Amino acid sequence: MAEHDEIIASVVGELAAIRGVTPAIAKVTEAAKLLFGADHAGVTLIRARGRLETEGGTDPVVDELDALQYELREGPCVDAATEGHLVLAEDLGQDVRWPRWGPAARDRGVNSMLSADLQADGRRIGGLNLYGLRSHQFDSTDGALLLTYSTHAAAALASAHTIESLNTALETRTVIGRAEGILMERLGVDEVTAFAILKRYSQDSNTRLHAIAQHVVTTRMLPEAPTE
Template identity: 65%
Template sequence: MAEHNEIVSTVVRELSSIRGLEPSIEKVTQSARLLFDADQAGVTLIRSRGELETVGPTHEIVTELDSLQYALGQGPCVDAVTEQHVVIANDLDSDPRWPEWGPRACSVGIQSIVAADLQADGRRIGALNLYGSRTNQFKGTDAALLLSFSAHASAALAAARTIESLSAALDTRTVIGQAEGIIMERFGVDPVTAFAILKRYSQDSNKRLREIAEQIVERRELPSS
């Protein structure tokens, strides 16, 4: 137990030095796989419109089985991101909770699974999913250690997600500003009018404002109608 706690502490320290959501998720899944004796691992993220997306999978089977859960609306990671903190299945072949998904998982060699919800600022942001090829593979899993790991992982992923969002917003603001400058110089208009022109092109073409701005910056001219 003390050794496992030290591993968690090491992972937390390493996560604090990683920059970017993708490498942070990869560190979480790889570490969880080793720490909890899983064959494969992945993270389910809840996106802005409530869609579920698998990220950082250690194998394509994770994406395949997660996607099947999302399509069917049933499965351990679906339960973990909606209503439970930890979901464990020790024998999917005989588990009645997911009558459609369970047999499909068994057919590709998965017999055990554990899913733990990920929370940040009091709300669920996703789930950590661990897959096993043996029955009872997670029977001895320390729930307290799993929750501790999940809590640290949640904090790290939420921070990385925020930084990534802020960086993307800054990049967008920068390219829009550059496009506004080109329009102002080309047509002798003020910033308000330049932004209005950008917005009109965006609406008329049904393209995002950033996409229009990038075209203007790249070509140094307004897009063709």
């Protein structure tokens, strides 16, 4: 167990240096696969309106089986991500909790799973899922360790998301500011008017403000007005 704690601490340290949610998730799943001796791993994320989506799958079968879980609304990923608990499935083909999905997983060669929810800042953001080709590949000891690992992973992913969002907002503000400057120079207007022009073009064309601003920066011209 002490050795596992050291590995987790090492992974957490590496995650802190990663910029971007996608590469952070990839690191989480690859490390989990090695740490727990899983054949595959993936992360279920809770998107807007409760939609579930898989990222960081280490094998195409992860995306395939997860998509089926989301469609059927049954399976370890769904339970762990939405109900917020640890889910251990030792023999999927015989597990009565998922009468439709379990046999489908078995038919695709996956016979066991271990899933834990991911929570950050008091909010459930998804689940971390391990897949085994053998029955009884995971046990309660793995479950306890996965809970510890998932707690650190969720915090790292939340931090990566915050940094990515801030960087995106800064980039957007920079592009809009440059576009405002170009319009001020070319049209002889002030900053407030330049922003109002960009906003009006955005609303009239149903195009994101950032896209309008980027067009101005690239071409030094406003896009053509939409036709009725």
